[in-house]
Amino acid sequence: MKRSHFILIALVVIAGAIYAQRGPLLERIITRQIDKTLQRVDNSLMTDGKLHVILCGTAAALPDPDRAGPCTAIIAGDQFWLVDVGPSSWRNVDQLNLPISKLSGVLITHFHSDHINDLGEAITQSWIAGRSKPLDVYGPQGISDVVGGFQKAFSHDKQYRVDHHGADYMPPSGAEAVAHALPTPKGIEAEPVLEPNGLKISVFRVDHAPIDIAFGYRFEYRGRSVVISGDTKKTESVIHNAKDADLLIHEALASHMTKRATARAKELGITRIAKLADDVRNYHATPVEAAEVAEAAHAKKLVLTHIFPPLANGVARHLFLQGTSDAYKGPIILGADGTRIDIDTQGANP
Template identity: 30%
Template structure:
């Protein structure tokens, strides 16, 4: 069966609060389901604003467990529970994913117990099937298949960050870098992909204040863990990605300069992401 595959950006910001941008989250919209990639702050509201029913999500993929990528997951699970979710949610992510999902039941024990005790809710809809996965894991159904690779982020903690690629049965494809330094794993993952969603570190404010350099001086062990604008362009060019969507954005300023820097390395279509941006993969 052929499906129409679309991408929606649900959160395009970073850990710092930003009223224009939630934190990291994207959805792949198929005929009757939405696959979620990361679940940062604002994900559920962003889905609803876009007219997508959170109850259609059966599969969640985490790139890593920085809080800007997972903090809305308890809200997603608990709101879905009280809204009538009836099927289990499959959750995949690097090491720490099972522990993270189990922690919800401890953190929200009072509320969950209360609702179960009064009989207003049953355990239906709270069923999480979590899986710690690693690179070269692959799984799929009749409409899509996912593959993943470790990317360069969280090195000091064992580098448990995954980039993902989804190939749909209509022939379309999308890859997600996750948070990462520029790395060959993303080039391999995104080979000839229709859409590459890549994080991008660009901030005129940081450049003006020298904040990054200052932090490096104060904390010499602090590794830099993101990809600059020019480097994102180079990754997309090397991968042969047909479209490049920039996300994980740190600033609203000088977006034309951001595009100019990416363009210096990449001549495909560049889209600067915003919350709610939706596009056909093909």
């Protein structure tokens, strides 16, 4: 008998054996997948002593097929904080396997819709995951209106879940959120506002006029620091508070790219879009301006986020970053959803 016949017979026998065992085999595959889903949370992020930064959303206000709305996770020791929760960002928080049941709180930079849309999901989904205490939500004056609105909108959902599963499994307190209005710093100096378990959180004011109050945040942990600019034009307060930061996360809008879209919209007679696109340029920083801020602050690394316009390909990404390496000599990361930076700290596990 030819060798090829032996191989064919062997393959038929193997296929038959697999077919005969298809039930147990499928059962093992399904069980493995269930285990993977149930045990996928990365709790090591809270035990390795490092300062972790995860970008859960890096888009601006307009829909971007590749990016969720603004959201940055900060994890340090047993502390897990979110800065802003833009549209679709919670899906990323979940899919990135972050320890959502241990969410410590949410910090809001300002009240544009693209920075708060998923707050209801953050409250509800972290409750479903196991958080049993009310969630603390911090932000500028007016935060109680925002939190109260979400609480009212989700009040029926809360009662449905408690009635269905019982208070032992869905304690009503976990569905609650508590609003905390942070003091508005008068000058450019950051004001310390929280220091939970060694993570120092400070707030500073940025320039997002005509928004009356908009914040940036500085995080310090075991000798390391991360600064999040929030939405702002190039401003001295970010430079001042990002001095020698290990990481500066700065928003960026490429006005040299949006100008083309504005001009074309005018040519086509789409005056409303042309007006709106032109207006947004005056209260955001360009990528080069963000790089200039990082250079002036002597920040060790720059991450660009709140990306606009959407970048469809490598050519667009190249145009977006044009000139940034001339303005800042340190490493520049074009942030994307899922970008993660792990910063070793004094006393971090090896």
